[in-house]
Amino acid sequence: MLELRNISKQLGEFSLHAINLQIKEGEYFVVLGMSGAGKSVLLEMIAGLVHPTSGQVFINGRDITNDKIQDREVGIVFQDFAVFPHMNVLQNIAYPLINIGYSTSEAHLLAKGYAENMSIGHLLQRKTTTLSGGELQRVALARTLALKPRFLLLDEPLASIDLQLKDELRGLLRKINRSGITIVHVTHDYEEAISLATRIAVVHSGKVVQVGSAEDVFNAPKSQFIAHFTGVKNFYKATFVEENSSLAEGKVVIKHYTSVQEKEGYLMLRSEDVIVSSSHNPSSALNNFEGELLDFFPCIQGIELMIDVGIKIRAHITHASVKSLDLKVGKKVWVSFKASAVKYVPHS
Amino acid sequence: MTKLQPLHLVFIFLGGLLLLVIVAPLASMVLATSPTSLLNTAQNKAVTDSIILTILTSFGGTLFFSFMAIPLAYIMARKQFIGKRLISGIIDLPIVIPHTAAGIAVLGFISRDSFLGKAADSVGLNLVGHPIGIAAAMAFVSIPFLFNAARDGFEAVPVRLEKAALNLKASPLKVFFTISLPLASRSIISGFIMMFARGMSEFGSVVIVAYHPMTTPVLIFEWFNSYGLNYARPIAVVFILICLLFFISLRLITKEKKRV
Numbered sequence A: 001m002l003e004l005r006n007i008s009k010q011l012g013e014f015s016l017h018a019i020n021l022q023i024k025e026g027e028y029f030v031v032l033g034m035s036g037a038g039k040s041v042l043l044e045m046i047a048g049l050v051h052p053t054s055g056q057v058f059i060n061g062r063d064i065t066n067d068k069i070q071d072r073e074v075g076i077v078f079q080d081f082a083v084f085p086h087m088n089v090l091q092n093i094a095y096p097l098i099n100i101g102y103s104t105s106e107a108h109l110l111a112k113g114y115a116e117n118m119s120i121g122h123l124l125q126r127k128t129t130t131l132s133g134g135e136l137q138r139v140a141l142a143r144t145l146a147l148k149p150r151f152l153l154l155d156e157p158l159a160s161i162d163l164q165l166k167d168e169l170r171g172l173l174r175k176i177n178r179s180g181i182t183i184v185h186v187t188h189d190y191e192e193a194i195s196l197a198t199r200i201a202v203v204h205s206g207k208v209v210q211v212g213s214a215e216d217v218f219n220a221p222k223s224q225f226i227a228h229f230t231g232v233k234n235f236y237k238a239t240f241v242e243e244n245s246s247l248a249e250g251k252v253v254i255k256h257y258t259s260v261q262e263k264e265g266y267l268m269l270r271s272e273d274v275i276v277s278s279s280h281n282p283s284s285a286l287n288n289f290e291g292e293l294l295d296f297f298p299c300i301q302g303i304e305l306m307i308d309v310g311i312k313i314r315a316h317i318t319h320a321s322v323k324s325l326d327l328k329v330g331k332k333v334w335v336s337f338k339a340s341a342v343k344y345v346p347h348s
Numbered sequence B: 001m002t003k004l005q006p007l008h009l010v011f012i013f014l015g016g017l018l019l020l021v022i023v024a025p026l027a028s029m030v031l032a033t034s035p036t037s038l039l040n041t042a043q044n045k046a047v048t049d050s051i052i053l054t055i056l057t058s059f060g061g062t063l064f065f066s067f068m069a070i071p072l073a074y075i076m077a078r079k080q081f082i083g084k085r086l087i088s089g090i091i092d093l094p095i096v097i098p099h100t101a102a103g104i105a106v107l108g109f110i111s112r113d114s115f116l117g118k119a120a121d122s123v124g125l126n127l128v129g130h131p132i133g134i135a136a137a138m139a140f141v142s143i144p145f146l147f148n149a150a151r152d153g154f155e156a157v158p159v160r161l162e163k164a165a166l167n168l169k170a171s172p173l174k175v176f177f178t179i180s181l182p183l184a185s186r187s188i189i190s191g192f193i194m195m196f197a198r199g200m201s202e203f204g205s206v207v208i209v210a211y212h213p214m215t216t217p218v219l220i221f222e223w224f225n226s227y228g229l230n231y232a233r234p235i236a237v238v239f240i241l242i243c244l245l246f247f248i249s250l251r252l253i254t255k256e257k258k259r260v
Helices: A039-047 A089-099 A104-117 A133-145 A163-178 A190-196 A214-219 A224-230 A319-325 B006-031 B035-043 B045-078 B084-096 B099-110 B115-122 B131-155 B159-167 B172-200 B204-209 B216-227 B229-254
Strands: A002-011 A014-023 A028-033 A054-059 A074-077 A151-155 A182-187 A199-204 A207-212 A234-242 A245-248 A252-255 A264-269 A275-277 A287-299 A302-308 A312-317 A332-337 A343-346
Touching: A002 A039, A014 A039, A014 A207, A028 A039, A028 A163, A028 A190, A039 A074, A039 A151, A039 A182, A074 A133, A074 B159, A089 A104, A089 A133, A104 A133, A133 A163, A163 A182, A163 A190, A182 A190, A190 A214, A190 A264, A190 A343, A199 A214, A199 A224, A207 A214, A207 A224, A214 A234, A214 A264, A234 A252, A245 A264, A252 A287, A275 A312, A275 A319, A287 A312, A302 A319, B006 B229, B035 B045, B035 B229, B045 B084, B045 B131, B045 B172, B045 B216, B045 B229, B084 B131, B099 B115, B099 B131, B099 B204, B131 B172, B131 B204, B159 B172, B172 B229, B204 B216, B216 B229
Parallel strands: A028 A182, A028 A199, A074 A151, A151 A182
Antiparallel strands: A002 A014, A002 A054, A199 A207, A234 A245, A234 A264, A245 A252, A264 A343, A275 A332, A287 A302, A287 A332, A302 A312
């Protein structure tokens, strides 16, 4: 287990306060927060590249706060990959192996194997300055994994990757995690967190505001920040039923568009995209449900409704609409939303 | 193509004048020298001896002091500490000191009465008038070229790469030799050649530390003083050609390929 106890760090304008985290062996742990929240520094402190102002880092109960960088079983991949520009792909991957005592020829032989695992076996002799973001990412991963770290720290690993390559890399990261390496991944992208995480820690204003599964964090956000951060009020565990439909929370079939064919995932819907009416009006929206109004509460710009249609759906409407529809708790209403308003994030 | 403004034409004219100031004296000197006299000069033993001495002392001094300048440049590029600006100022000091004054300073430091002079004397070495003394005088005035280039070179190496190397189990020494130094090498080599070339052309401090054996700049001065302009000209041309050779090679090396 990797444990951070009361880690604090003063960093010029902002700071991290008393960070406590426990990351279990084999977990895919995502630290989610806005850019500039100090997430990268958190990783650098685990790797020993930055020293905390106070607090300790433990690996399996052993205090490693003052251990040398080289003695930790922690590998880090930076956001800009930090691939050495004066070495080719093979030399980059062989570099750590030579550092731990392999001869150059042994290191090159092993490095070829790691490159094959990362599907970059054909790039071995290429200069790294000619590689794409995705290729550089794989070089950096192969190089770090060559040391067989127990913990792999990833700083915004998908931030500089082309959209079409992101799915592929997510798959690769899951594969690495399944091979037994614990991953700590920091990101500002909540979809990335939902898609990959076993557990998520949300960092805001230098503090950990919530730790839990994707459902915990998005269904029951403990702070206004998380709700605002994603803008998503409706969040459901989903199972793939057939093309373009999934079963939300095992109860209601929701229509959506997706290019991904994975069995498990999450559905997300903004409360602003939900239309509420007192009777069923035929429209182009594919999702139409009758439900009971459970509750309504004021929010910044209007009223938020909680409607039970088998699953609980939050809808955001104006004060005027509440009056014109004569809404009361217990009243039957119709809820509709377009399939294109629903976002599906696969999670296997 | 944008149209040239009258202002630009004035600027181009002024720039042309400046180039003329540099090129005209050199060209007239070369044109006034016959190939025969150049050949004769190049075969004169006093000239070849002085050129060899100049190259060796400058190269030796540059090499010796680079072992101190490069590590210090690295520290200055990477660390923040009290007195950093003072150290930068000290390194740049030789640029503003008159070189004859620098010669006096170096002479006082290596003369037989000084600690260093006494130490050298005890092993039978008189630094004054010795190539080591000449190398010290050359290095004293030219060290800022190497130091500043090396510091700029190290500053341009992303700290991230060094951190990544540390995380990949390289020792700090290994990080320096496998990451920082190779990535700063173009800058360091260009600084090395600048320091070497500047050392070769040094006259003021060298003439005070050692009139004999004669480096080429001192020999040019000696021949000019004793025999006049026409006699001194061919050796000046030969020496300029040699300096040009190093200068051009420097330009070729520093014509850096863009790195990502």
